[in-house]
Amino acid sequence: MTQQHIYQTHETAWCPGCGNFGILEALKMALEGLNLDPHDVVILGGIGQAPKTPQYIECNSFCGLHGRAVPPAVAVKMVNLNLKVIINSGDGDSYGEGGNHFLHNIRRNVDIAHFVHDNQLYALTKGQASPTTMEGMVTPVQVEGSMSIPFNPLLVALGTGAGFVARGFSGRPEHLAGLMKRAISYRGYALVDIFQNCVTFNKLNTYAWYNSRVYELDDSHDTSDLAAAMALASQFGEQIPIGVLYEKPQPDYNSRHAQLSSGQVLAGRDNDPEVVARLMRQLV
Ligand SMILES: Cc1ncc(C[n+]2csc(CCOP(=O)(O)OP(=O)(O)O)c2C)c(N)n1
Numbered sequence: 072m073t074q075q076h077i078y079q080t081h082e083t084a085w086c087p088g089c090g091n092f093g094i095l096e097a098l099k100m101a102l103e104g105l106n107l108d109p110h111d112v113v114i115l116g117g118i119g120q121a122p123k124t125p126q127y128i129e130c131n132s133f134c135g136l137h138g139r140a141v142p143p144a145v146a147v148k149m150v151n152l153n154l155k156v157i158i159n160s161g162d163g164d165s166y167g168e169g170g171n172h173f174l175h176n177i178r179r180n181v182d183i184a185h186f187v188h189d190n191q192l193y194a195l196t197k198g199q200a201s202p203t204t205m206e207g208m209v210t211p212v213q214v215e216g217s218m219s220i221p222f223n224p225l226l227v228a229l230g231t232g233a234g235f236v237a238r239g240f241s242g243r244p245e246h247l248a249g250l251m252k253r254a255i256s257y258r259g260y261a262l263v264d265i266f267q268n269c270v271t272f273n274k275l276n277t278y279a280w281y282n283s284r285v286y287e288l289d290d291s292h293d294t295s296d297l298a299a300a301m302a303l304a305s306q307f308g309e310q311i312p313i314g315v316l317y318e319k320p321q322p323d324y325n326s327r328h329a330q331l332s333s334g335q336v337l338a339g340r341d342n343d344p345e346v347v348a349r350l351m352r353q354l355v
């Protein structure tokens with residue numbers, strides 16, 4: 072049985088004014104809008120301020136190691152195909168330490184919605200540069216300004232074959248909830264990179280900075296057009312598009328896998344405690 076307003080949220084350790092609040096609100100709206108029972112949802116994160124999200128909304132949750140949100144998410148989906156698997160994690164967690172998992176899970180196309188809270192730095196560890204930090208931005212560690220070329224997650228995802236790529240903004244929670252609903256409903260890996268202001272450490276990409284630049288894509292954008300999506304993903308200046316850039320149905324991992332496609336998943340198997348006990352005895 073499902074009903075509205077069933078997702079309880081908890082007191083957070085985030086700073087007043089943090090963009091994470093808008094993302095949490097959008098997530099709750101999306102889950103309730105899709106009428107998903109908390110029992111059927113798993114939210115995972117790694118380590119960081121953003122990856123605390125799974126702890127603040129009541130459903131199944133798991134927080135792993137820094138950069139390691141994707142592997143347990145893949146595992147959860149594989150043992151129980153009936154669960155909706157969602158990652159809420161940071162830009163550092165997803166594209167830096169977890170960059171390798173990000174790339175290769177796009178190729179595997181496991182059915183996961185990945186919501187990246189992109190505040191363009193490492194907030195939990197006090198503001199060092201992340202892969203998406205803008206060139207020249209001064210941080211407590213990059214005292215002469217970040218010298219690396221920023222990572223473009225949308226372009227990388229499109230270039231690696233992702234079937235669903237979107238961008239949102241924490242300051243537009245209703246718009247963001249719409250993107251999240253589409254990403255959760257998409258069958259396969261779905262990336263939503265979410266601009267998120269960090270009031271404490273990012274004095275460059277502020278709420279006002281994002282708010283004056285983002286514009287919402289309308290129906291005139293053909294979301295099946297990869298070249299158009301790539302052109303939009305490259306726009307990062309005075310104007311930055313938000314919305315679904317690209318959506319293309321393609322077979323997900325489970326439907327291509329011999330056992331998983333026939334529904335033979337671990338969660339559905341009988342558990343013989345005697346077999347488990349025998350295995351345990353061999354290990355001790
Ligand atoms: C292997 C490893 N490397 C580094 C750290 C330290 N660390 C914890 S969170 C974090 C950065 C988090 O940044 P991000 O993922 O962008 O999340 P945010 O705090 O910005 O929301 C770092 C470097 C760690 N815990 N483990």
Ligand SMILES: [Mg+2]
Nearest residue numbers: 161162163192
């Ligand atoms: Mg971050």
